[in-house]
Amino acid sequence: MNMAIDLVLTAFLGICLMLSASSRLVHCIRLVALQGILLGVLPLLMWNWSKACPGAEIWGAAFVNIMVKGVLLPILLIRAMRKAGVKRELEPLAGYSWSLLIVSVASALALWLSRSLTIPGVSVLAIPAAAVTVFTGLFIIVSRRKAITQSLGFLAFENGIALFGAAMHLEYGFFVELGILLDVLVLVFVMGIAVFQISREFEHIDADRLNLLTDTGEVK
Amino acid sequence: MVSMLALLITVPMLTAVIAAVCRGRFCRLLLLSGSILHLGLALYCFNTRIDGRWIGLTSYSEAILLVLTSGLYFAVCCYCCSWLKAEECSKKSLWILGICLPLFLATMTLVILSRNFGVMWVAIEATTLFSAPLILFHRSGRALEAMWKYLLICSVGIGLALLGTLFLAFAARMGGVELHDLRISEFLNIKESLNPGWFKVAFVLALAGYGTKMGLVPFHTWLPDAHSEAPGAVSALLSAGLLNCSFLGVIRFAALAPDKVGEFCTELLIILGVLSLATAAFFIIRQGDFKRMLAYSSIEHMGIASILFAVCGIEMTMIHLVAHSAIKMSLFLLAGNLLLACGTRQISRISGLFGVMPANAILFLAGVILICGVPPSPLFFTELVLLCQAPLWLALLMVLLLFMVFAGMMKNVLSMTMGKKCELEIHAAPAERLIWVPIAGLCAALAVGIVFGVNL
Incomplete structure (x- = not known):
């Protein structure tokens, strides 16, 4: 099973590189959904199958994870994208080749720094994969203009945190996991509404042009 | 009794x-009725001490926070009843207000009652989700911008903070303890065996995370906009x-800090607290918007509260x-x-409000004087205790910054209330009828101040 786990963790690193270099929003949404599905599968791969079959809670958590992150969130995001009428992130604040370079350097650094950090029972790739996913999410939030790409960045960031928990066998318990998924679902729902309202009010969804509110500027 | 506590969450x-x-009908x-029921339940549960798996009420300070939140919600609902008559608002806005306001209360109650770090995280994130639509009440472009920043940041x-929670579990494992869930009381039992290095990581992440939500500088940027x-x-x-x-x-x-790390945590709290106080002081002096001024004053007081927590402990902070x-609620209303x-x-x-709408102007001035910590405000006594116990450099710095805040706020408020009547067309009558809740809030604060000051 160790091979499979390492494969999934490597896939996470690959997805980060693809996310940082892709301009089509549909493509980005699919990549984030793939992260979600892999996250759902990971606990099953890490289960010690020779001892016993996983209980209902493990199956339930995996199922809910895949349904929410792999199916519901992409549907919500694609709907928000259609309503706001955007397909691509055209002029990001950091260009695509630069983004790719920065994320690759970050991955290399993460792999190099964590080589001495061995934790028994945990794959060597776990910490770098989670750290790079978190970093890519944050990087997308700060380097992209469109509000919808920023929410994608947030999802990648959240997936990175979840990956950290799953890969290190840190459990919150089934109900807390459900609560977290529910929170993320409602958050994306509210963000979708916000993106639609922003596109209607301002006729664009460029978050960097949302700059009415300052301490020195005009007051209502 | 856990079921009574669960009622506190399910009623809203x-x-x-x-x-x-x-x-949108029967909104008010x-x-x-929801707020009265919640306040009644909260008062009934005040003396209950119980520690369940998910929720519970274990300390005096949490009970006080519970009753405080419930009381504030009740006061705000009373205010809303007359305010919604005076304010023009669409049926859709009313509908959203009627749904999100009670859910906001439910999630805040869950934060206070939670006895599990995971549940607490879920509840704090949920407060963001249900308060964000409330910011959009007026449906303007500016409100949209504020809401987007609030949601994202x-x-x-x-x-x-979620990452911090995971690192906390990791610190327990590296300390040789295997925990099966994130119950706060279990962590309290094993706090001396937490691995100090990993606990530091967990605390820094949690402070950055929950500090963002409480508006500590440098994570405060959303707060003036949203408020x-x-x-x-x-x-x-x-x-x-x-x-x-x-x-x-x-x-x-912070309560989990093992002895070796305690000093690190208090230092971090003091640094962020002083930064918040200083930033707020500079922005209050140059502020041109009276609601942003109040928002910066909240940042200031959160900074003072974290210094208080680090220096004097939990009672003074409470x-x-x-x-x-109590005072800030009245001021924002x-x-x-x-x-x-x-x-x-x-x-x-704005100028010359004393002549046009005397009740509101006098109360606003009184509220600002109280929030700046002029006796007999209870804030004066807590700040005095803090200054006496803090190291000299910190006390001097704080006195200087508090004076800057005082000067800035008074300059702004006096220019609004005194002077010649301004050219604006002022509709004073509806606003002058909305003064009873702020009066109650300020009186409550004064009562606390006098009782506390006499006992000091």
Whole structure:
């Protein structure tokens, strides 16, 4: 099973590189959904199958994870994208080749720094994969203009945190996991509404042009 | 008794469901009845001490926060009843208010009652989700911008706190303890075996995460925008209720610090506290918008509260939080009244309010004097205790910064209230009828101050 786990963790690193270099929003949404599905599968791969079959809670958590992150969130995001009428992130604040370079350097650094950090029972790739996913999410939030790409960045960031928990066998318990998924679902729902309202009010969804509110500027 | 506590969360949820079905009708009646029921339950549970698997009420300070939040919500609902008559609002806005306000209360209650770090995280994130639509009450472009910043910055911040929670579990494992869930009481039992290095990582992440939500500098950037663009009643709840709940997250993490790390945690709290105080002081002096000024004052008081927590412990902090909440709620409601009457938040365009709307003007001035910590404000006594116990450099720095805040706030408020009547068309009558809740809030704060000051 160790091979499979390492494969999934490597896939996470690959997805980060693809996310940082892709301009089509549909493509980005699919990549984030793939992260979600892999996250759902990971606990099953890490289960010690020779001892016993996983209980209902493990199956339930995996199922809910895949349904929410792999199916519901992409549907919500694609709907928000259609309503706001955007397909691509055209002029990001950091260009695509630069983004790719920065994320690759970050991955290399993460792999190099964590080589001495061995934790028994945990794959060597776990910490770098989670750290790079978190970093890519944050990087997308700060380097992209469109509000919808920023929410994608947030999802990648959240997936990175979840990956950290799953890969290190840190459990919150089934109900807390459900609560977290529910929170993320409602958050994306509210963000979708916000993106639609922003596109209607301002006729664009460029978050960097949302700059009415300052301490020195005009007051209502 | 856990079922009584669970009722505290389910009652507002039920109110929200009924409000959702009614689609904006009976909005005021539902809000008021829900808040009365919640306050009654909260008072009934005040002396209960119970520690369940998910929720519980284990300390005096949490009980006080519970009653405080419930009381503030009740006061804001009373205010809303008359405010919604005076304010023009669409049926859809009313509908959203009727759903989100009780859900906001339910999630804040869950934060206070949670006995599990995971549940607490879920609840704090949920407060963001249900308060964000409330900021959008007026449906303007500016409110949209504020809401987007609030959603994004707070969610990312709170994401860091989730990472901090995971690192806390990791610190327990590296210390040789295997825990099966994230119960706060289990962590308290094993706190000396937590691995100090990993606990530091966990605490820094949690402080950044929950600190974002409570508006500590440098994570505060969303706060002035959200608090100034939301309607007065919502800003009052955000500032007086939500900030305390987020602070509780930091307090619960800090309580786990093993002896070796305790000093590190207090130093970090003091540094962020002083930064918040200093930033707020500079921005208050140059502020041109009276609601943003109040928002920066909230940042200032959260900074003072975290210094207080680091230096004097939890009791003083609680008194500070209670007093700040009562006064700040009144101030934000009064700011809502001023906005309703004048139609602008620009300080330089408003003057001579004493002549036009005397009740609101006097109360606003009185509230600002109290929030700056002039005796007999309870904030004066807590700050005095802090200055006596703090090291000399910190005490001197704080006196200087507090004086700057005082000067800045007084300059702005005096220019609004005194002087010649301004050219704005002021609709004073509806605003002058909305003064009873702020009066009650200020009187409560004064009573706390006098009782506390006499006993000191």
